[in-house]
Amino acid sequence: MSGHSTYQPQSAFMKWMERRLPIAGLVHSSFIAYPVPRNLNYWWTFGGILAFMLGAQIVTGVVLVMHYTPHADMAFNSVEHIMRDVNYGWLLRYLHANGASMFFIAVYIHMFRGIYYGSYKEPREVLWILGVIIYLLMMATGFLGYTLPWGQMSFWGATVITNFFSAIPLVGETVVTWLWGGFSVGNPTLQRFFSLHYLLPFVIAGVVVLHVWALHVVGQNNPIGIEPKGDKDTVPFTPYATVKDGFVMVCFMAFFAYFAFYIPNYLGHADNYIPANPGVTPTHIVPEWYYLPFYAILRAIPNKLLGVIALFASILVLAFLPWLDSSKVRSARFRPLYRQFFWIFVAVCIGLGYLGAKPAEGAYVIASQILTVYYFAHFLIILPLLSRYEKTKPLPNSISESVLKAGAPAKA
């Protein structure tokens, strides 16, 4: 998108068009001629997968809406109507429900890749922050969507999450009543959640456009974290990146299909096949797996307001990552200490996820508290200290040099 397009229209019509709306040139410079670093590894293919998942969720979602009824008395049965009576309704619903999880699996890999290779560092700060915004929007969309089947976990999950806002001093209760559209989670809540669940994916799509735009201005980071210095260090997007992304995308689809076709309820909760009942609280209210680390952080803190602040802070801290980690070296390959702490951080996130699924009692709470402290310490203490004191390894002179040294085909 940066610089002048090298696109040369061939036909008379395309020449005519290019002078009026240079959309073909835009596509050409963004997805065909766009130079990508030649040393990208397979972890760089998840951006394409995420774009595919967003599209898949929108397509399946739009069709599901044709059969779904957003009303507290009818939502549960309309989902069962989709499962039973609508042609391939079971397929649409299982693809959509599992698709949300696949979306999050892909985004977590994408984010950890960015963290490992320092993809948030100058000049990619805005690119990274746009990504954090997309992630936040995804979390909101996933939560809203989980409410729609109006099962027990939908209802009680919505109750617990919206109750966060009651922790706000003075106006908390008013805010929650306003969110609910009543004095408890009920039909008005379901209907507004449905409306927003349909809206937010298009907001995500808009921010994705900005994210891709920002990416194409600054160019992709790469496993060694030094900028490409000319044509020797890059390859054109098509065919190199397209075929590589395509291969991994199909592998990812097979992974997705395995869940959707063979274990479609594995990532869900049995309780959500019980219709919502305001009079009966489930024994354990557990959010979807992709929120579990944050849920553990929330419950680790005995004070409600502080817990909610910690929960939001744990996500917002990501936006400050470019400034918390000010090391000039991007890639963890040349940061021996950072690399160790990266893996500890991954383990801590998985540990928090595990604890988030457990009841908030006894040893589980203590473990959550330790890991919560570590989570924040990673960002607020370890990263600033590392960027100041870590002795990094020498960087190669160029991408092509490092590729040749590594014995060319290995990393591609």
Place this chain on the structure above:
Amino acid sequence: MTMQRSFLAFALAIGLAAPALAADEHAPLPTKQKWSFSGPFGKYDRAQLQRGFKVYREVCQSCHSLSLVAFRTLADPGGPGFTIAQATAVAAEYKVPGGPNDAGEMFERPAGPADRFPKPFANDNAARAANGGALPPDLSVMAKARTYERGGLWFLLDIVTQYQEQGPDYITALLQGYEDAPKGFELPSGTNYNKYFPGHAIGMPAPLSDGQVTYDDGAPQTVAQYSKDVSAFLMWTAEPHMEARKRLGFQVMIFLLVFAVMLYFTKKKVWASAHA
């Protein structure tokens, strides 16, 4: 790479410690049954679904509704394998509310294949009143609405083994789990002791006894067999398109794997020039 190793050790430590932490919460674990419908090529056993349906009709139905299931689906492919005539005949045995007629009056009419199983009680309060205050839940999706926890990291293995019959295993166990309350256990009045039920005090009295339902196909007329058959039937009511799902899934997997292999070699060929 020492960190990766300590990460693994950490994960294992959590996994092994967890069952100990959560142990006392659990009733005995239901026995894992052998189901014809488990695994990637699983199919319902038609005879078993028909037997289970008979158990439902002769025993469960007096209290439990099946309100999401339409009579016509009894004849759908991948189900109990009734003919359309048989499904219509079953439907005709039930009365559903009809009307209003031309005079504006409501009436009762025999159900047709397009109707769903009518509820045994007029409303939830009537159901509670007739059952000592406990509401017999609808059974349509019961086989997916119940599960049990094994603790630890077993759940990771389930991805590979595709074990997802926790629901029918639990229901089978529950139906056979009635016994005298152990000494010192205070059973609230109007409840029954069931070792598999969370909290053990269940409103439903033991519903099945040996010989209660007559089978025409020679299957044993025991509580164990009834429990299994009705659980299988409830798995079908909860997941009526399971066979179509697994069949299509196999085709999709084959396609994607072949496609992936082709793309892999295309990718290799394309990138070969980049490394030259």
